[in-house]
Amino acid sequence: MIQRKPLPSVVKFTQLLNAVAKMNHFSSSLHLFKQMCVVGVPVDAYSMNIAIKCCCQMSRTNDGFALLGCCFRQAVVPNVFTFSTLLDGLIREDRIIEAERLFKKLIKQKLCEPDVVMYSTMIKGLCKFGNNDIAIALLRLMDERGCKPNVVVYSTIIDSLCKDKMIEAAFKLFNEMVFAKGIQPDVITYNSLIYGLCNLCRWDKVSKLLKEMEEDVRISPNFQTFSILVDAFCKDGRVDEAEAVIDIMVERGEAPDIVTYNTLIDGYCLRGEMIKARMLFDSLTSKGLIPDVFSYNSLLNGYCKSLKIEEAMHMFHEITRKGLKPDIVSYSTMLQGLFRVGRCGEARKLFDEMRSQGLTPNECTYRIILDGLCNNRQVEDVLSLFHLVGDSKLNSDIQVYNILIDGMSKCGKLFIARDLFQDLTLKGLKPNVRTYNVMISGLCREGMPEEAKHLFRKMGESGCPPDGVTYNVLLQGYFKNQNYDDVEMLLQEMDGRRYSVDASTLSMLIDEMAAGSVDRSMLKLIGKLVPKEMMDTSAVPR
């Protein structure tokens, strides 16, 4: 094109730029734009906007602003498209303050009149930063200023409310859109609502909404809708329902991809249903799909959790045989599995292999190793690793302290656990509820229920109120230390906060009742603390 004389029109060039950009080849598109400038194509706002868009999409919004400068020099007048693109770029880069500043400046200096797209972009930015209320205020404002909100504007806010689990507010806005404004929802609006409902496990409402979609001839569930459902069902452990959704996808020609199947495989693995997981995995190739590292990682995790370490190891080697490369997750999963069955030597060898493959342990790998060593009572190794890592980012993690405090007290090194508990505050870390729980459990284990009680009382004041686990741990500690005087008060407090006893506490309580250490007057209270599921005797043969 650039060799033709005369040069093709800027429109022809712009079509090319746009086509390349639409294929996500932003740097190529930008390169073409630069060449256009060099050969003297008279660039206009259209082509300029595509070039700016390319910069923004590559998270180089500053370069986009530089191009805006070029606009002014070449007497190309930026328009509402230009500014919307830049505004979107800032928001993509989480530069919300600058985005707000730009938006206000555009209005104040009348550089352009915001249209519905610009408002929706700004609203998206506000939502992204948790300002749903301000986003709604802007929705009202645009309406007042004579710019009619459309389905995109509403859907943006509805989606954000759904993500923040504010489902009632989302439906309020949805009803306003449909009934007060007469704006028809589309499949994206529905997908956001379905996602929100799934997240809250409101399955009855989900199916109601799906029916509503089916009845509306203009809208039908799409690939995304089904993906949301598969994912949500799996997360809630309802893997069979997820599989049914996949069957519907196949029927409807919305071919599930490898990611969809991986979700399902992972769902089975998390439930320990390894036979089903494996069958599904083995059936992938016949469906024309090739397992990726994620597929393997789910299986590794499943086999390791089911303590089928040989099978896990076999699949691990299979990754390389299939021409894939095990990633940090594959290695970390295998390490966890090996530690779990006490094969520390092999774990060490695998760790070295991992490093020789150029993989760097991440926070998760580090925690797995610390936890694994603790559980295998390798106290010296744990401590030397911890000190070796020193004051780095890896050790600025409350979870690391939780593992170590728990590990040390379980290995009979309560004094180390206590020191760690002291030290973490010095590092600017805040103990979370798990930190307190492991520390309280440790103190009870070593016969110090008074100190445990003291810590327990301190939790509320420290802005970290005890949870159900804390109560269970402390209750068990009181019995273990024959500290019967405090039991009743603790039980009453549990009842007041609607916490219940867990299975191990319950079995301990039963033993204590049999031994006569629980006063009969407490039986009613204890009864209230036993969750209904545990009372279910239908599974117990008579």
Added chain:
DNA sequence: GTAGGGTTAG
């Protein structure tokens, strides 16, 4: 005869 905004997932 060309440009900008909203949904899922490891």
